[in-house]
Amino acid sequence: MINLADKNSAVRFARATCVIPLILFLATSFMLPRTIAGGFYRFEFPWIPDLGVQMSFMLDGLSVLFALIISGIGFFVTLYSADYLHGHHQTGRFFVFLQAFMLSMLGIVTADNVLALFVFWELTTIFSYLLIGFEHEKESSRASARQALLVTGAGGLVLLIGFLLLEIISGTYEISQMESVAPYLKGHPLYGVILTTIFIGAFTKSAQFPFHFWLPNAMAAPTPISAFLHSATLVKGGIYLLARFHPILGGTDAWTMTLVIIGAVTAVSGAFMALGQSDLKKILAYTTITALGIITLFLGGKTTSSLTAAITFLLVHSLYKSALFLVAGIIDHQTGTRRIDQLGGLWDSMPFTTFAAVAACLSMAGFPLFFGFIGKEIMYKGALAQTMFPILATSTVVLCNALMVAVAGILVIRAFLGQPGGDYYATVREASPYMWCGPVILGGLDILFGIAPDWVGRWLVEPAVRAIHYTRDDIELSFFHGINGPLLLSIITLVLGIRFYLKHQFLYKWINITFGKLPITASQAYDRISESVVGLGKIQTRIIQNGSLHRYFFVVVAFFVISAGYGFFSHCESFPSIAFPLISWRELLLTIVISAAVITVVMTRSRLLAVCGLGVIGAGIALIFLSFGAPDVALTQLLVETLTVIIVSIILLRLPRLGLKPIKYRPQRIFDASLALGAGVLVTTLLLAVLSHDLDRSVTAFFEQNSYVAAHGRNIVNVILVDFRSMDTLGEIIVVATAGLAGYALILNRRSK
Amino acid sequence: METILPLLCGTMAAASIYLMLSGNLIRFIFGLVMATNAVNLLIFIAGRISISHPPLIPEHLPVSELPMANALPQALILTAIVIGFALLTFVFILFYRAYQTLGTVDTESMRFAEPVEKEDVSDTKAMEGNGV
Numbered sequence: 062m063i064n065l066a067d068k069n070s071a072v073r074f075a076r077a078t079c080v081i082p083l084i085l086f087l088a089t090s091f092m093l094p095r096t097i098a099g100g101f102y103r104f105e106f107p108w109i110p111d112l113g114v115q116m117s118f119m120l121d122g123l124s125v126l127f128a129l130i131i132s133g134i135g136f137f138v139t140l141y142s143a144d145y146l147h148g149h150h151q152t153g154r155f156f157v158f159l160q161a162f163m164l165s166m167l168g169i170v171t172a173d174n175v176l177a178l179f180v181f182w183e184l185t186t187i188f189s190y191l192l193i194g195f196e197h198e199k200e201s202s203r204a205s206a207r208q209a210l211l212v213t214g215a216g217g218l219v220l221l222i223g224f225l226l227l228e229i230i231s232g233t234y235e236i237s238q239m240e241s242v243a244p245y246l247k248g249h250p251l252y253g254v255i256l257t258t259i260f261i262g263a264f265t266k267s268a269q270f271p272f273h274f275w276l277p278n279a280m281a282a283p284t285p286i287s288a289f290l291h292s293a294t295l296v297k298g299g300i301y302l303l304a305r306f307h308p309i310l311g312g313t314d315a316w317t318m319t320l321v322i323i324g325a326v327t328a329v330s331g332a333f334m335a336l337g338q339s340d341l342k343k344i345l346a347y348t349t350i351t352a353l354g355i356i357t358l359f360l361g362g363k364t365t366s367s368l369t370a371a372i373t374f375l376l377v378h379s380l381y382k383s384a385l386f387l388v389a390g391i392i393d394h395q396t397g398t399r400r401i402d403q404l405g406g407l408w409d410s411m412p413f414t415t416f417a418a419v420a421a422c423l424s425m426a427g428f429p430l431f432f433g434f435i436g437k438e439i440m441y442k443g444a445l446a447q448t449m450f451p452i453l454a455t456s457t458v459v460l461c462n463a464l465m466v467a468v469a470g471i472l473v474i475r476a477f478l479g480q481p482g483g484d485y486y487a488t489v490r491e492a493s494p495y496m497w498c499g500p501v502i503l504g505g506l507d508i509l510f511g512i513a514p515d516w517v518g519r520w521l522v523e524p525a526v527r528a529i530h531y532t533r534d535d536i537e538l539s540f541f542h543g544i545n546g547p548l549l550l551s552i553i554t555l556v557l558g559i560r561f562y563l564k565h566q567f568l569y570k571w572i573n574i575t576f577g578k579l580p581i582t583a584s585q586a587y588d589r590i591s592e593s594v595v596g597l598g599k600i601q602t603r604i605i606q607n608g609s610l611h612r613y614f615f616v617v618v619a620f621f622v623i624s625a626g627y628g629f630f631s632h633c634e635s636f637p638s639i640a641f642p643l644i645s646w647r648e649l650l651l652t653i654v655i656s657a658a659v660i661t662v663v664m665t666r667s668r669l670l671a672v673c674g675l676g677v678i679g680a681g682i683a684l685i686f687l688s689f690g691a692p693d694v695a696l697t698q699l700l701v702e703t704l705t706v707i708i709v710s711i712i713l714l715r716l717p718r719l720g721l722k723p724i725k726y727r728p729q730r731i732f733d734a735s736l737a738l739g740a741g742v743l744v745t746t747l748l749l750a751v752l753s754h755d756l757d758r759s760v761t762a763f764f765e766q767n768s769y770v771a772a773h774g775r776n777i778v779n780v781i782l783v784d785f786r787s788m789d790t791l792g793e794i795i796v797v798a799t800a801g802l803a804g805y806a807l808i809l810n811r812r813s814k
Numbered sequence: 815m816e817t818i819l820p821l822l823c824g825t826m827a828a829a830s831i832y833l834m835l836s837g838n839l840i841r842f843i844f845g846l847v848m849a850t851n852a853v854n855l856l857i858f859i860a861g862r863i864s865i866s867h868p869p870l871i872p873e874h875l876p877v878s879e880l881p882m883a884n885a886l887p888q889a890l891i892l893t894a895i896v897i898g899f900a901l902l903t904f905v906f907i908l909f910y911r912a913y914q915t916l917g918t919v920d921t922e923s924m925r926f927a928e929p930v931e932k933e934d935v936s937d938t939k940a941m942e943g944n945g946v
Binding site: 786 | 818819825832835837844848866867872882885886888889891897911925
């Protein structure tokens with residue numbers, strides 16, 4: 062047994078869970094030969110056979126690339142987290158969430174059935190909620206987790222609508238079969254609706270404008286979670302969705318225009334906001350928004366080069382950004398601060414971390430010999446070839462890359478070179494190998510892939526692009542394309558980036574002032590909306606459930622009067638006739654006496670008179686029963702009425718007198734009286750309507766025929782009660798017994814106090 | 815005859831609803847007792863009351879040859895009377911206990927489970943202090 066309460070064994074157990082991503086990574090690697098050759102793997106299992114829904118998975122080039130990124134980074138994050146969380150009392154919980162998240166993420170990128178994809182999509186939302194809110198004692202952490210849950214969860218539900226519409230139109234839940242009906246889908250009147258729902262799902266998940274605000278707030282999560290979820294996996298879910306549906310829904314003007322514009326707005330605003338931050342994690346979060354925006358922008362295109370740019374940059378970004386998040390976590394863990402203005406001179410005490418940070422930052426800045434350079438070159442090629450808005454796309458990408466150069470400069474120069482900033486400097490140590498090995502290897506890959514891009518291009522990028530895009534063009538990544546447009550743009554980017562870096566303190570102030578002047582930010586809009594939902598709930602509760610018995614009862618009776626009254630009067634041809642044929646003096650007298658008693662009970666302020674009135678009513682009713690052939694009922698009524706009057710009297714002796722002012726709010730009582738009158742009129746009318754039809758006496762006839770013959774009883778009413786419907790009578794006895802027990806319990810409860 | 819009893823039934827229904835809307839537990843009890851009677855009367859009338867011969871089979875015959883009053887609603891009402899009585903008894907005790915605990919018969923002041931927001935906080939505390 063592993064004792065998770067013991068901290069050392071908890072760490073060892075946590076570290077051991079890295080076997081899961083490792084095995085998955087290796088298994089996915091073995092699929093590479095087939096995907097490189099352009100093939101795919103497909104598995105399916107019965108899931109809900111009655112509805113024709115199956116759990117199906119398909120691994121083609123795109124899925125394999127994503128699966129490798131997810132499981133590969135998952136492996137390093139698991140190793141890293143065991144030491145990062147060392148001593149935390151909920152280590153076990155963290156790793157369960159982490160691995161569960163990873164498995165659901167793998168589910169998203171491999172599912173072929175859209176319903177399965179949706180289920181995995183929502184699972185990642187739930188586990189990311191649990192992971193962001195891992196420090197659940199903190200209010201801010203809970204609020205951030207809730208925000209991420211609401212934004213991405215709402216997006217997921219919208220996405221489900223889109224999936225169902227897709228099924229209705231294409232007749233299949235399988236993504237792999239939808240491609241064949243793509244032209245029909247694109248011409249369908251509901252194409253716009255489907256596109257909108259898919260976009261909302263992707264934009265909420267991948268933090269695109271105007272849903273970007275949850276991502277910086279999600280930095281409340283432990284840093285390895287940010288490295289995993291908020292750079293490489295969760296936020297790439299939306300990107301995956303767009304890429305996956307590119308051959309099915311993509312390539313139209315609406316697709317291109319939306320993605321290019323939203324991507325550009327997201328990328329540029331993210332890049333500027335990144336420069337306005339001083340917290341390392343927030344800087345990285347905003348640059349992630351920029352990267353996601355750029356990928357979205359390129360997915361808007363339909364040329365080979367723009368899709369290659371999207372896929373390549375996806376890989377580039379996953380590598381450097383997760384390395385940088387892990388570095389930020391190491392810095393936080395070892396120095397106790399993440400504020401860029403308090404850091405400096407870490408290079409000589411933390412050599413490995415410095416290496417990883419520098420490699421990742423240079424990749425981010427797109428320096429030659431780093432993988433980021435390859436990514437940037439292919440981006441410029443793609444941007445220049447955009448079929449729509451090449452100028453917008455190109456200038457967006459140049460501007461964003463230049464700002465990324467500045468951010469990379471800030472991270473490397475200020476945190477690692479520079480002057481030692483705080484008092485931590487004397488004691489700061491390098492982190493444990495388990496922590497630095499991840500960023501170092503990821504940083505190393507940035508260099509390796511930068512030097513040997515052909516290999517990456519052929520093995521990873523090309524199969525992924527070919528999975529979503531049919532082309533005869535060559536797809537190759539190479540180190541040097543010759544002196545051409547992209548190279549020129551790269552040089553412009555570097556020069557511009559260096560200028561931004563030199564001005565970054567000015568930019569920091571300017572951005573904070575400018576964004577402070579915005580009338581409303583997306584985050585504030587979210588707050589307003591959630592506040593107004595809560596406010597609406599309060600108002601609704603105050604109206605519907607305000608705690609007033611009078612209100613509840615009034616609503617119930619009013620509903621009865623209106624619905625039954627409407628139902629009756631809208632169907633009846635004529636008002637039931639009111640005739641007074643042959644009223645015998647006996648019944649008339651009874652009616653007058655009972656009515657008088659009723660009026661007395663309503664009007665009186667004397668408790669005694671009211672009880673007498675009730676007694677008269679009960680006895681009068683008993684006499685009515687008696688005079689219309691129901692002696693048994695009359696007898697019971699008389700007995701029960703006597704008991705009731707006795708009990709009411711006993712209770713009334715213990716309750717206060719009726720107030721001298723029984724009518725408190727006069728207008729209110731007028732409403733009450735009209736409602737009561739309406740109910741009374743309705744009861745009479747309905748009863749008269751019933752009486753104007755013939756009665757079906759077949760059930761009674763059966764009892765009359767069989768009472769003596771079958772049950773040997775001459776009193777038919779008694780036979781019904783004790784023989785034909787004896788189970789009902791048993792039920793009745795149980796009700797009486799239960800009421801007695803409950804009443805007894807109430808009295809006992811008082812005595813025991 | 816078939817017209818005047820429905821009128822009585824409607825009058826009793828209206829009076830009982832008016833009493834139950836009064837906001838006073840004692841009047842609510844009166845209304846409840848009256849409503850029980852009104853509903854029993856309603857079922858009785860709806861089962862037709864044109865024949866006044868009780869549903870009994872004569873001593874020497876297996877099946878009655880005379881038309882009889884409808885036995886079915888009578889059986890239903892017998893059950894209803896007893897169940898209504900059980901309900902009333904329980905409600906009486908419940909109201910009595912509520913009065914003992916909360917010290918009022920005004921239903922609008924019985925805000926223990928659903929206290930009025932803000933302005934009535936002190937009242938709620940007082941009730942909690944009563945040791946409920």
